[in-house]
Amino acid sequence: MSALVWLRSDLRALWNSPLTYASQHHDKVSALFFITPGQWQEYGLAGIKLDLIVRRLLVLKTELAQRGVHLNLIEVKGHRQVADSLAELCQQHQISRVYFNAEYELDERRRDKEVRRRLGSLGVDVGIFHDTCLVRPDRILNKEGNAYRVFTPYFHQWLDQVQNHLQAVVAPTPVLKSDKLSGAVEENDEGLRRFLSASPDSVWPVGQQQIMENLRSFFVHRVAEYPDRRDIPAEQGTSRLSPYLSIGAVSPLQATNLLLNIHGGRLFETGSAAFAWLRELAWRDFYRYVMYHFPHVCRYHCFLEKYDNFRWYDDQAQFEAWCQGKTGFPIVDAAMRCLNETGWMHNRLRMIVASFLTKHLLLPWRWGEDYFMAHLVDGDFASNNGGWQWSASVGTDAAPYFRIFNPTTQGKKYDAQGNFILAWLPELKAVPLKYLHEPHKWSGFKSLSYPAPIVDHAKAVSRTKAHFQHFLEAT
Numbered sequence: 001m002s003a004l005v006w007l008r009s010d011l012r013a014l015w016n017s018p019l020t021y022a023s024q025h026h027d028k029v030s031a032l033f034f035i036t037p038g039q040w041q042e043y044g045l046a047g048i049k050l051d052l053i054v055r056r057l058l059v060l061k062t063e064l065a066q067r068g069v070h071l072n073l074i075e076v077k078g079h080r081q082v083a084d085s086l087a088e089l090c091q092q093h094q095i096s097r098v099y100f101n102a103e104y105e106l107d108e109r110r111r112d113k114e115v116r117r118r119l120g121s122l123g124v125d126v127g128i129f130h131d132t133c134l135v136r137p138d139r140i141l142n143k144e145g146n147a148y149r150v151f152t153p154y155f156h157q158w159l160d161q162v163q164n165h166l167q168a169v170v171a172p173t174p175v176l177k178s179d180k181l182s183g184a185v186e187e188n189d190e191g192l193r194r195f196l197s198a199s200p201d202s203v204w205p206v207g208q209q210q211i212m213e214n215l216r217s218f219f220v221h222r223v224a225e226y227p228d229r230r231d232i233p234a235e236q237g238t239s240r241l242s243p244y245l246s247i248g249a250v251s252p253l254q255a256t257n258l259l260l261n262i263h264g265g266r267l268f269e270t271g272s273a274a275f276a277w278l279r280e281l282a283w284r285d286f287y288r289y290v291m292y293h294f295p296h297v298c299r300y301h302c303f304l305e306k307y308d309n310f311r312w313y314d315d316q317a318q319f320e321a322w323c324q325g326k327t328g329f330p331i332v333d334a335a336m337r338c339l340n341e342t343g344w345m346h347n348r349l350r351m352i353v354a355s356f357l358t359k360h361l362l363l364p365w366r367w368g369e370d371y372f373m374a375h376l377v378d379g380d381f382a383s384n385n386g387g388w389q390w391s392a393s394v395g396t397d398a399a400p401y402f403r404i405f406n407p408t409t410q411g412k413k414y415d416a417q418g419n420f421i422l423a424w425l426p427e428l429k430a431v432p433l434k435y436l437h438e439p440h441k442w443s444g445f446k447s448l449s450y451p452a453p454i455v456d457h458a459k460a461v462s463r464t465k466a467h468f469q470h471f472l473e474a475t
């Protein structure tokens, strides 16, 4: 019996349950990835993320071939064409089973429902696995059987389940054993290559071995300092694993298992550095959980729906200044220029610039969400949406609206020597450190080619507080 494994956001040969299962239960296993330019465009995916996907696919093809599995690349416009294409393929190649990992976004769930219906009508079984999260979203509920709306109680249950789960894990080593879908499926590497951009391979390597070596090195040498260094943008204090998680080059279970192998039981000690890292992975799962149980967030709605009526401002010029890194607030500008140039932004900076856009400029969080998606190498709907809604105080665990980051204080605290700022704003090199976070206060400011602040911090904060208060009183 032939089986087809449909790869989506799980671009790996190992630690991939559908592949493992298929290879253990079928004589012939093929893999498939749909190239969907129309869908990528609709989602506004960043060129650098597409580049990562394409480079990963080209390497994955070899990694799978070494295990006897051919990766077929088929181009369709988008989700709506997938069910027909799969049905045709199953009929042509006498495929009796199709396996894949669940995706929890609303559009993807609809697509998969249609796929199941179409294949079911042809007598093709569909097997769904749940590698995307460490704990699948339908497995955590409160005593009343409802989904949690805040992180902390969710996290307690999540941790119990992760501990049990990890004890049961045996590293899945698939013995794959099949070949290509004979003849009919054309090679489509060239079709894929047109999405490559000029990003240098070395920044985000895509071979499985290299990715895992980098992660191992982080877990062995640097995770101990994670609690102290994770907020310093000028340092490499975090794992930089998110791009790989977002395309599934690494699974969260694979990463956690490695961490457990290196740090043993300390992983679950509340104060340990490894535990601090694991907790961040819980946030990733949590935002997927929110998307699964509260699908309205996939439709541009606020998690706290009353805020759908909140009146954000509409100042395009200020938005443009934020995008270009020309707000006159050095930490914000350095962060945005880093994003524009590299496709990467440190988590602390994401929080600072998101707070600035939504609280200082009172511009819609959705503008920022889209902008991030169009530029980030790790653009991921759930984490991005969750991060933006949190920052705008309209999401889960919402920071109350009156807690507003002061970008100057944040800069002084997390980039005390100005190393990050100077790396991205060379025009501030002449500014004495004392004034680096507020260059407009320096006597030589007029000689710089750097803008004055586009808003006054104190006035912006009181304007925002009043605006939120007024809204809340009226609702």
Ligand code: FAD
Pocket: 230, 238, 239, 240, 241, 242, 243, 245, 246, 277, 280, 281, 282, 283, 284, 285, 287, 345, 346, 347, 348, 350, 351, 354, 372, 376, 378, 379, 380, 381, 383, 384, 385, 387, 388, 391
């Ligand atoms: P580490 O600190 O090493 O953390 C390990 C892993 O935990 C990360 O790879 C990530 O998968 C997860 N993680 C860490 N922090 C968070 C968090 N706050 N929320 C969810 N998961 C987290 N992350 C994305 O992957 N894609 C996005 O599009 C994205 N957009 C964001 C937008 C905003 C406004 C904010 C505030 C955060 C966003 N994040 C996003 C979360 C976070 O900034 C990144 O996951 C993190 O910077 C990745 O760096 P790292 O891999 O070195 O993280």
